[in-house]
Amino acid sequence: MQPIPYKMYLSETELPRAWLNLRAFMRKKPAPLLDPATLRPITQEALAKVFCDELARQELDDTSPYIPIPTEIRDFYKMYRPAPLVRAYCLEKKLGTPAHIYYKFEGNNTSGSHKLNSAIAQAYYAKKQGLKGVTTETGAGQWGTALSMACAYFGLDCKVFMVKCSYEQKPFRREVMRTYGASVTPSPSTTTNVGRRILEEFPSTSGSLGCAISEAVEAASTREGYRYALGSVLNQVLLHQSVIGLETKTALDKYGVSPDVIIGCAGGGSNLGGLIAPFMADMLQGKSQHRFIAVEPASCPTLTRGTYAYDYCDTGKVCPLAKMYTLGSGFIPAASHAGGLRYHGMTSTLSELYKQGLMEARSVKQTEVFKAAEYFARIEGILPAPESAHAICAAIDEALRCKERGEQKTILFGLTGTGYFDMMSYEKFHDGKMQDYIPTEEELSKGFAGIPKL
C-alpha cells in the first residue's frame, strides 16, 4: 500500500457518474411529504408547480438506488471537483492523537461551500425544461452565491431574496451574487404580496429565512417560466450532495481505509446527508460498520432537543410538510454566527436515521466552535466557515478521546466551506464579545406549540 498523501485528488475520470439515493437503501423509508393544501401525501403534479419537473420526480423517488448525473452537470463539476480529501497530518500531530483524521474539503470554489453541488443540478434541470429563471432565498449567502454561479453558467435569470439583515450586514456576499448577474432583493420587500403584508404589519422587521422563502415561492409562482430552488432540507438536495460522500469513499477505498466515525455539521442536513450517503448505504447492507455524528449548534438543537413530528418546512407554511425532528416552524433561533445552521427542522432522511438509532447527534456552543475554528486554521491553514467548524469541534473531541484510550481510530469529517465572508463573527470572537445562547425549556415549548396536530 502506498503512503497516504496530504491531499487525495481523484482524477476527472473517477468523478461519480451517478448520485446515490440513500432512501432507496433504507428498509423503513422516511415518511412522505404532505401537501399543505390537503395534508395528504403530495403528488408529483402538485410539486411540479413549485419545482422543475425532473426535480419533483427526484423528490418523490425513494426506490432508485442510483440516478445518473447528466454529462452537462458532470462537465460543470469538473470545474471545481473532485474536491480534495485531506489527511490532517498536522492536526493529528498537534493533538498527539493516535487517531487518523481525514476531512473532505468543499470550500475550493467561489461559492465557498458544498452548495454548488446541488445548485448546478437545479439550474440544469430548469434550463432543460426551457425555463427563463429561478427564484430562491438566502440567509448567510452561500446558497444564493452558488445558485447565482450556476445560473450564470446556463444563462438563466436568478432572483435572490436575501434576508434583510444579511443584505445589510453582508454587502460583499451581495456583490458576489451581482458579479454573477443575479438580482438580489432585501426581504421582506415590496415586490411580493407576502412581503408587502409583512412590511405593513412589521415595518421595521429585519426579515427572516421563513419570510424570504415565502417571497421566493410567490415570485416563482406568479411569473411565467420560473420555478423555485432550495438549497437544503429537500430529498433532491441530499441526492445531489451524495457526490461528496461518493468521491470520499472512492478516495479512501484506494488506500484501503474505512472510517470508524463520520462527522458533519447539520443545519437542514444537506452536507451531512451527502457525506454519509455511500457509507450509510453500505452499513444498511451489512457491508461495513461506522458511527455517524451530526453536530448542531446549542442555540438551534433540532435533533438533540427537538421532537419527531410532521411540521411545516417554512414559516409561511406554503411548502410541503415533512416528518422530521423539529423545534417548530415558529421557533426563531438566536442570532448565531453560523447562519447556515439556523433551521428549525432536519431533512426527513436524517431524521428517520436518527430515530432508528443509526446516527448520533450532539450540540456545541458557539464560543467552543470559534475556538476550534481558530485552532484548526492555525494548524491546517484553512480558515473554516463557522458552520463547518461545528464538525471540527466534534472531530477534535473524538480524536482526544482516542488519545485518552490509546485507540487508533479513523475519523472522517466534512469541511463544508470557508469563512472568508464571516470575518465579522471572528472579530467578535477575537474581541471577546461573542456570547453563547441555549434556549430555555419554555422557549422550546412555545416552538413545539406551533407544530400542527395531524
Added chain:
Amino acid sequence: MQPIPYKMYLSETELPRAWLNLRAFMRKKPAPLLDPATLRPITQEALAKVFCDELARQELDDTSPYIPIPTEIRDFYKMYRPAPLVRAYCLEKKLGTPAHIYYKFEGNNTSGSHKLNSAIAQAYYAKKQGLKGVTTETGAGQWGTALSMACAYFGLDCKVFMVKCSYEQKPFRREVMRTYGASVTPSPSTTTNVGRRILEEFPSTSGSLGCAISEAVEAASTREGYRYALGSVLNQVLLHQSVIGLETKTALDKYGVSPDVIIGCAGGGSNLGGLIAPFMADMLQGKSQHRFIAVEPASCPTLTRGTYAYDYCDTGKVCPLAKMYTLGSGFIPAASHAGGLRYHGMTSTLSELYKQGLMEARSVKQTEVFKAAEYFARIEGILPAPESAHAICAAIDEALRCKERGEQKTILFGLTGTGYFDMMSYEKFHDGKMQDYIPTEEELSKGFAGIPKL
C-alpha cells in the same frame, strides 16, 4: 496522448524539490543591489542585518541554477500545493477561439494568492535561525495574511504594519491576520520613530506602502531576534515563486504542451517572475521558444512608461537600491483597486529581461480589467483578484487575435488569486462608479526627478 482534463493536479511526489534561480541562466545578469549607505554593491553581511542569513545569501546568489527546497517547506507546500493548472475549456468555447488557454490557479489557500509560496520560506529560515519573529508591511493584505499563516505554522511572532487606509477599509483582511495570531498595526503608527515623525508632519495621513515598509524595517532592527520580510521585488521572492512555473511546466510536459505565449500581471514582479522562470530558462538555453507578456495597470505603468535606472525600492530610502524600470520612489500611483500592482518599480530580473527584449509589456485600464474579471467569473466560475484580472484581460486579447487570424496558439496565464476581499471594488464597478486614471507626462516627470543620479 490522453485527453487534457479540465484541471491538472500533480501528485505530491511530483512537487518540485528545488527552486529555479532564473538569474543563473541569464548571460547578462541583473545589476547588483546597492547599499543605501555607501551606494556600492551591498554585502551579504549588510543584508543580513535586515533579512535572515540564509535569505541574504539567496538574495545575492546569481550563479546556482537550482536551490533545494527544505523538507519542512515542502511539507507545508503539500497542504495547499500542487496548485491546479486549469484548461479553460469554457472560456475558449465562449470566445470561439482556436487558441488553447491554460491558467495556473494560485488562489486555493486562505491567503488567497501565490504570496504563501515565499511567506513559508521566509518564516522557515527565520525559525531555523532561532529568531523570535518577523515584521512586514501589507497594503492590499494578501502578503500580510500569507506571512501570518506561515508564522502561525512555525510558532513565530508576526508584526504587520498595515497601510492605515487599508486597515480601516479592509477590516476583514485584518481579522484574518488576527485569526492567525499576527499583531496588526495601522501605519503610520506611534510605535516607531519614523511613524511618529510622519504623524507629526502629516497628522491626518492615511498612510502609504513606503511608510509602512520603513516602520517594519525599523521595528525589526530595533528588536532582538527579529528580521524583516518582504513579499515581492526581491530576488529571493522570485526564487521561491519559481515553484509556480516549475509545477506548470511539469504538468504541461506530461501532455506534450509547450505554451506559445505566457502572460502574468506585474506589480513588483514576483508572480510573473515565478511563472516564467523555467520557460525563460529553457529559452535562454535555446531549448524552446515563447513570448512573455507582463501586464500592468495604466495607472502605474512601470515597464511601459518608466525609465531603467538605479532607484530606491522604498519611499523611506532605507532598503537597498535596485537597477530597475521605475517611475521614481516618490511616484504615488492613483488609488487603484488592484492594490498589489501599485508599486513604482519592477524586480531587477524582469527589468533586465525586458531591457534585453526577451519580454513584452502592456498596460490596461482598470475598467477593462473589471470587465474581464466579471466575464471570466461567469464563465470559468472563479472570482478573480483585480490583480490577476490584468492577466485575464491580456489573455482574452491574445485569444481573440488567434480567432481573427485562425491560429491555434497555446496561451498560458497566471491566475494569482481570488477577489473575495475586493468586493468593494467590484461594487464600484457594478454601480458604474469606477474611473480610469492615466498619469500625465508631467506627473511622470515629477516621479523621474526623484530618481538618484549615480
